[in-house]
Amino acid sequence: MSIFSKDQTKKVVVNAENHGYKPATVTFKQGKPAQLKFISSNNMGCMNEVVFKELGIDEKLDGKKEVTIDIPTDKPATYNYACGMDMFHGKVVVK
């Protein structure tokens, strides 16, 4: 791996109207710093909160255009996340 390897940044659009995350699955390469940006829209309802249980992350999106979450990439993993009521789901894959 190059010591000049770049950070990885990807975006997920939170679509409250269709109750979905786009894309629903985001993949990062192992071993490089990774950031996932959640882009929110209006009238978010319970989607104004994003919860990564395994990572102990619980972030409010409401009122912010963009919220950045640091994803650990030290090992291959799948991190599931959900809205504040655990109704809508997405995942982050590190491989």
Ligand SMILES: [Cu+2]
């Ligand atoms: Cu919900």
